[in-house]
Amino acid sequence: MYAGGRGNAAARRFARLWAAVHGAGLTPRRWVTLEVAGRRSGRLTRFPLGMADWRGDWYLVSMLGENCNWVRNVRAADGLVTIRHGRARACRLVEVPVEERAPILKRYLATVPGARPHLPVDRHAPLAEFAAIAARYPAFRVEAAGEKSDHRG
Numbered sequence: 001m002y003a004g005g006r007g008n009a010a011a012r013r014f015a016r017l018w019a020a021v022h023g024a025g026l027t028p029r030r031w032v033t034l035e036v037a038g039r040r041s042g043r044l045t046r047f048p049l050g051m052a053d054w055r056g057d058w059y060l061v062s063m064l065g066e067n068c069n070w071v072r073n074v075r076a077a078d079g080l081v082t083i084r085h086g087r088a089r090a091c092r093l094v095e096v097p098v099e100e101r102a103p104i105l106k107r108y109l110a111t112v113p114g115a116r117p118h119l120p121v122d123r124h125a126p127l128a129e130f131a132a133i134a135a136r137y138p139a140f141r142v143e144a145a146g147e148k149s150d151h152r153g
Helices: 007-023 070-074 102-110 129-137
Strands: 029-039 042-056 055-062 078-082 088-097 139-144
Touching: 007 102, 029 070, 042 070, 088 102, 102 129, 102 139
Parallel strands: none
Antiparallel strands: 029 042, 029 078, 042 055, 055 139, 078 088, 088 139
């Protein structure tokens, strides 16, 4: 459904369905709907995503890599988004430096099974294998919109 890193018509229909389900809070906490302004249209776009929890923070990871729409929209919006899971929360997504992504990617594959076919590493692989692909898979820490980032890894 994601040939070339883009969802086909079936993937888009499933995405709309899951965005409604996750946004309503009908799934476990890690399943959310990301809302962000479209980088070209300015219209609100919605993406159903799974989050990874690691060291007390929540992270969103792009299973399709650098060029997927939600990543490009988040970067254009300077990280300002809304995350829905039963209620809407204004958030800022802070991109994690490449050298800090490996353990987050590993945790993401452990907790978001739908991503496993998209990342070329087994979820049980050592961290070095995740470090080798980290530059290709953006990860963003979820913070409250007014929170000042002081994380250093």
